[in-house]
Amino acid sequence: MILTTTIKLFVFCLLVSFGFAACQSGQTTSDKTDSTSTNANSQTVGAKSKIPTITLESLIVSSDSLIAYRNSDFVFEYFFGDSVITLNGWVVKKGSSGSVAYGANPTMKLTPIGSTTATIGPNTYVCDQVLLKKDVQELAKKIKGIPGKTSLVFVPKRIGERINYSIFLLTTGAGQLEPAIPIDPALLTNTDLETNPSPPHGFN
DSSP, X not given: OHHHHHHHHHHHHHHHHHHHHHHHHHOOHHHHSOHHHHHHHHHHHHHTOXXXXXXEEEEEEESHHHHHTTTSOEEEEEEEOSSOEEEEEXXXXXXXXXXXXXOSSOSEEOEEEEEEEEEEOXXXXXXXXXXXXXXXXXXXXXXXXXXXXXXXXXXXEEETTEEEXXXXXXXXXXXXXXXXXXXXXXXXXXXXXXXXXXXXXXXX
């Protein structure tokens, strides 16, 4: 009886051993791959993805908001739409204690009017654009007395690793509600004023 039990136990151990060996032999190379190595490879592939180069547009906006807030600083933030990048502008509201606040909605929404040669992409600082009060006041003076509706045209340009915008004036002809698109460059008046990438870099 003891001998029979011993034989059965020996046979059972052999079967377990053969089963384990079969499982090991059926494991593929991919099954044995270290998951840590796989994750590391995935991260490496992701890190090598290139940042696209995007062409910037010239932008236009009515001068009404600028005139209304001519004693304020403006901050313009990039907005990435479905196919173009624009700027939206906020009036900087300064508190008595020196605090700074912004409204929930932009004061200005600039509209794209045509591609330029300026681009953002690799090796570019994408900063907010600042228009200081002294420049806003100077623009308001230039616009004052111009008959008809005056718009501001922002034309981007690259300076090293940063972008800023030259500001031009466009006056709509008598009886014309909106400027004609595309805009004739000959109709633009250079204000010699530019936005300043934030934080300011002494470009103007």
